[in-house]
Amino acid sequence: MPEVIFAGPEGRLEGRYQPAKKKTAPIALILHPHPRFGGTMNNQIVYRLFYMFQERGFTTLRFNFRGVGRSQGYFDHGVGELSDAASALDWVQSLHPDSRGVWIAGFSFGAWIGMQLLMRRPEVEGFMSIAPQPNLYDFSFLAPCPSSGLIIAGDQDKVAPADAVQGLVDKLKAQKGIVIDHAVVPGANHFFESKTDELIETCSHYLDMRLAKIAAAV
Template sequence: MVSEPMPEVIFTGPAGRIEGRYHPAKEKGAPIAIVLHPHPQFGGTMNNQIVYSLYYTYVNRGFSVLRFNFRGVGRSQGAFDHGQGELSDAAAALDWAQSVNPEARTCWIAGVSFGAWIGMQLLMRRPEIEGFLSIAAMANRYDFSFLAPCPSSGLFVHGSQDRVAPLREVVSVIEKVKTQKGIQIEHAVIDGANHFFEGKLEELMTAVDGYLDKRLGAVQEDAA
């Protein structure tokens, strides 16, 4: 029996109710992906275009996928907490996704801007996270030195015209990140893209899909 997508979900976070969208995988034991949205105080929500695109990229690869609103955004309770509370929200989201997917052995995390910073902190705390996507990570504004060493391989993607987190500063931070043996951090630059990848979403997703194809294998198109 094919389970229908369960689009709207509400689960309990540390600051109260958290609103999310969830798409269960058809296969039992499929991996989990959690997608984290940009800064709540600058209009970031789980319906951000990049978040939405990342969500469906994982859906199409057979993952059970969750995106959600951090505290104080949309119908999620609580108030903005400068990262500490949002990290707790992300941990609660992963806990919830694991509770409905007890057979899942691995997880991927994807974050956009502020969400990339939260995602990388979650990665350090949860050994089951085996891959990450960090889009427009604000490594110039947030300290990423906690990645010492970074426990999982993943991809950072930036726009060459990002004025919020200038490429030069971000690359210098990423290059200082220590890695464990066998762990590879890659970065891709989208030419002409700004912090929000306006008009460059297709190029961004091409880079993301190319990386995921390499790590996970190409998506099999349904013959049906």
């Protein structure tokens, strides 16, 4: 798993990158939780999502937003972090011009950034939004949401209450042309303490289902 440094909007960005063996392999970009509350690319959930995609043959990248770890710059309340994510995707796509698609997975703050990024990138074919916070962040930009994906949260999440997440899911499910899967991890709080295995298992099953459908269509 090579350590990488690549150019971002405010200087260098630090990441971990694993290229796939196939030139046409899809790309997965993993986005970490809030930088002001200890979020980094080494977050356990981000780390395990990285390997989940890697094990399924994806070219995979996770990185630190500006001001985190060795990434330069300063926290920018989501505006700059969205630019960071776009730069990260640009960088990995420049190395894999034959890649046949992109997935974005984000956790908490990273879920908000990831959903904004997929609105700007038509090549995104799937997403995983883990513990999004529609009670705190504005998701009205998803009009309409351009990709099918998974929204997953814990039923004991006090940071992103279940009714707020359900409201976001209901809004997106009303849109035509996409399919939004909604999963709830019983007993899990916002950080999935002692429930990370269940979270990753649910995400893995969803990804396998989607990949099987893509393979069947081909």
